[in-house]
Amino acid sequence: GAGVSQSPSNKVTEKGKDVELRCDPISGHTALYWYRQSLGQGLEFLIYFQGNSAPDKSGLPSDRFSAERTGGSVSTLTIQRTQQEDSAVYLCASSPQAPPTSQETQYFGPGTRLLVL
Amino acid sequence: RKEVEQDPGPFNVPEGATVAFNCTYSNSASQSFFWYRQDCRKEPKLLMSVYSSGNEDGRFTAQLNRASQYISLLIRDSKLSDSATYLCVVLTYSGAGSYQLTFGKGTKLSVIP
Numbered sequence: 001g002a003g004v005s006q007s008p009s010n011k012v013t014e015k016g017k018d019v020e021l022r023c024d025p026i027s028g029h030t031a032l033y034w035y036r037q038s039l040g041q042g043l044e045f046l047i048y049f050q051g052n053s054a055p056d057k058s059g060l061p062s063d064r065f066s067a068e069r070t071g072g073s074v075s076t077l078t079i080q081r082t083q084q085e086d087s088a089v090y091l092c093a094s095s096p097q098a099p100p101t102s103q104e105t106q107y108f109g110p111g112t113r114l115l116v117l
Numbered sequence: 118r119k120e121v122e123q124d125p126g127p128f129n130v131p132e133g134a135t136v137a138f139n140c141t142y143s144n145s146a147s148q149s150f151f152w153y154r155q156d157c158r159k160e161p162k163l164l165m166s167v168y169s170s171g172n173e174d175g176r177f178t179a180q181l182n183r184a185s186q187y188i189s190l191l192i193r194d195s196k197l198s199d200s201a202t203y204l205c206v207v208l209t210y211s212g213a214g215s216y217q218l219t220f221g222k223g224t225k226l227s228v229i230p
Contacts, residue, residue, distance in 0.1 A: 099210075105163045106218075
């Protein structure tokens, strides 16, 4: 079956512009996660959605970052007034249950590579 | 102390060797543990979960030591295809139904012919 998909796969933007990243989770997965991975760095948790509950935004680095999940499915991560330090790979993951368990863990999308010039 | 720490490596080992990675975590209340594998410029993929009693999947063995707050991954008979970065992941409940998944920065393994 289809895995997690993300679009665009690559995005180049100018400093100060807004960008919108999209994630389509695996159908039926309850939880959806956004991470950021800078070059040579580990994954940095940004935000997660769990069913219809309010999202946990504790990982968002600044108020320029926001995310929505419409209808419990597709999610968009928006970065306003992008800065060069926002350049990274933005990974989305989904899991059947929340939290993920030993048997039902996270499945990652291929990521969006964002470059802010 | 960082929440999840791993030796970044790289570990350069010959084919057929046995190699072990450790990962330490800071929160004694952490509940679940996983090893993920990430190939260069690819997304992470689950390698195996780590059970309290330890578990084995083919050439891979994972162990958990709650008292010392570390988990380990042992790879026997290394293959060239094992070359990747191995990420340690720790799940911790933070109260009120919330939880946190924390990834280590990964240990890079290169298996050499």
